[in-house]
Amino acid sequence: MTSAATISDVAIMAGVSIKTVSRVVNREPNVSEKTRDRVAQAITQLRYKPSLAARGLAGGRSFLIGLLYGNASDSFLGELQRGILRTCRERHYGLALFPVMQQAPDMQADVLGWIGSTQPDGIILSPPLSDDTALVDALLESGVKFISVSSAGTGRGPAVHIDEAAAAQQMTRHLIGAGHRRLGFVKGPADHVCSCLRYEGFCAALSAAGIPFDDSFIARGDFHFSSGVEAAKQLLSGPNRPTAIFASNDDMASGVMHVAYQKGLTIPGDLAVAGFDDTPVSRQLWPGLSTVKQPIQLIGQTATERLLTDISGAKNENSDNGTEPKHRLAEREILPFELMLRASTKG
Amino acid sequence: MTSAATISDVAIMAGVSIKTVSRVVNREPNVSEKTRDRVAQAITQLRYKPSLAARGLAGGRSFLIGLLYGNASDSFLGELQRGILRTCRERHYGLALFPVMQQAPDMQADVLGWIGSTQPDGIILSPPLSDDTALVDALLESGVKFISVSSAGTGRGPAVHIDEAAAAQQMTRHLIGAGHRRLGFVKGPADHVCSCLRYEGFCAALSAAGIPFDDSFIARGDFHFSSGVEAAKQLLSGPNRPTAIFASNDDMASGVMHVAYQKGLTIPGDLAVAGFDDTPVSRQLWPGLSTVKQPIQLIGQTATERLLTDISGAKNENSDNGTEPKHRLAEREILPFELMLRASTKG
DNA sequence: ATGGTTATTGACAGCGCTGTCAATGCCGGT
DNA sequence: ACCGGCATTGACAGCGCTGTCAATAACCAT
Incomplete structure (x- = not known):
């Protein structure tokens, strides 16, 4: 096994700069058809896979969604994970789990610490965590994007659930x-x-x-x-x-x-x-x-989609007039049971 | 919310070099008590959390374990995840999920691609994937460390299971x-x-x-x-x-x-x-x-421990004489039912 | 042909951390 | 006082990628 190909290998093989390869990988505009094809071919040949860690470090995003959960039932979590992962896979995102021990006294610090080091781009909060006012407030304050699933929650923050x-x-x-x-x-x-x-x-x-x-x-x-x-x-x-x-x-x-x-x-x-x-x-x-x-898979899917949309929305939110109202997530989405x-x- | 503290913030606050902070964080030897304390205090005050992405990129390890699974039952996966996560948390490792669609024709490429970009330090293979000879061979060849759980598997590679x-x-x-x-x-x-x-x-x-x-x-x-x-x-x-x-x-x-x-x-x-x-x-x-x-949680825990031990073993495997036999994982571990x-x- | 666009590309700095290696300080022994 | 040896510390160069910005090429209307 030879060590994995890096972006510069691809660049050399395609005869372009590293940056251009990056453009192709990220589907950015302003790359000519020819170049794009040449790079794409090099990528396939070398079996190049961009490193999440490097992309994360450089780009300021981790391409990771965090799933926080308490002691919910296995079947619930299983379904939820299936739904989440379906969307994650489409969007080339990974899922990292964090089981929260609700009874632990330093639970909040635990969670925030995990978020701090893992730096997920968004968080999905499954019940009963979504009902934990203190936790939700801490998340709100920390500025991480999150969404609650399958719970009306405490009314703070966005959520996807049934009636x-x-x-x-x-x-x-x-x-x-x-x-x-x-x-x-x-x-x-x-x-x-x-x-x-x-x-x-x-x-x-x-x-x-x-x-x-x-x-x-x-x-x-x-x-x-x-x-x-x-x-x-x-x-x-x-x-x-x-x-x-x-x-x-x-x-x-x-x-x-x-x-x-x-x-x-x-x-x-x-x-x-x-x-x-x-x-x-x-x-x-x-x-x-x-x-x-409850359409749990669908809930997971929907929540993930909203989260990812919100994330990429925020990414392109640097210039322009700050006059238009901030594009917050519509607060809640009710799915049929x-x-x-x-x-x-x-x- | 102020943006998270970085290692250099800590270094400045403690009045030491970045590298020394890194030493403290990684529990490396040869740091005086005094310095260690001072750094530790700065870390707590600033709520510093090392970035996984950066550590991964620089150190060549991701601090992530990957769990590959097919369509096993929710309760099995739930238990397994609990076991794995218990060990992961102790060792400050994260868990990333990858559900394998076994019927997909390009399944192997999918898996290897995911491994390539996520770069988990180790992989846990849950049944029935552990029985998939082609997949196991591909993993073996790719050089990723992995271990099968709850399955005698095909006899290749290490495993933890019952009789x-x-x-x-x-x-x-x-x-x-x-x-x-x-x-x-x-x-x-x-x-x-x-x-x-x-x-x-x-x-x-x-x-x-x-x-x-x-x-x-x-x-x-x-x-x-x-x-x-x-x-x-x-x-x-x-x-x-x-x-x-x-x-x-x-x-x-x-x-x-x-x-x-x-x-x-x-x-x-x-x-x-x-x-x-x-x-x-x-x-x-x-x-x-x-x-x-089956003691599924225990199986998950045990497998994770072995995997992590193997990983950190391999990390310090650079110098010394190459004469002593490579420290491979004992192939299988049988747990009681x-x-x-x-x-x-x-x- | 000329200036003004816009599309395409690359050089370069750095993300936050770790590995390497060299520098410093401190010990005991002679 | 002098030196080898070890404990402690930091300077520095990247890890593989992305964002910025400048450079070049290609095109248009005049």
């Missing part, structure tokens, strides 16, 4: 439409904005249908399977149990189903169960779990 | 021990080395127990849920159906359970089911799925 409340409301309406009047709900963790919104949607549907709100039908979970188990035990313990339970995510819903089976209840006969997220498990459970599908109705709610 | 065959054999023995004599098996895709090994383990246990091999009890899947469904339909169609089915992974096992329910079979009463991987779904299914747990026995196999 969680509407989705929850629609699913609840579906349950009500199936004849249920005693509806249980398993909330998510209080510090997730989305779990509040889902709860709001649930409540809105109840009141729209004129169903009185019953506090004993509400349990709190933390989005994990085991908390769904606990919640279900609580909800299904009394004599006057709900006939349907809507859990704020699929993992907790599967916990609910677990308990139902243990108690000998049939699904959906004795108990209808609905979840949220359309994780793979919702299809694999028996019976299939009705749930809300989809109800996945499966056997767990169909009598 | 898949032994694990499958042990699980099979467990089923036999529970009294089963008609054992079904759902194979994985043929091009995954691990699915072959799992199958071998299954066969080994059968013959060790003197159970005749019945070809009609063997079905082929592709590690996805739906293929488990198909396989189960096939295996459970005849009159003389197996009393236990061992699927080569959890997703297919959950497909098997799905079909069993559809046919009105009880688990484990009418049919015992076992899987492989201990994905979250194995706990969330009803009844809980017996499965084999664990049988997770749950209700799906317990009568």
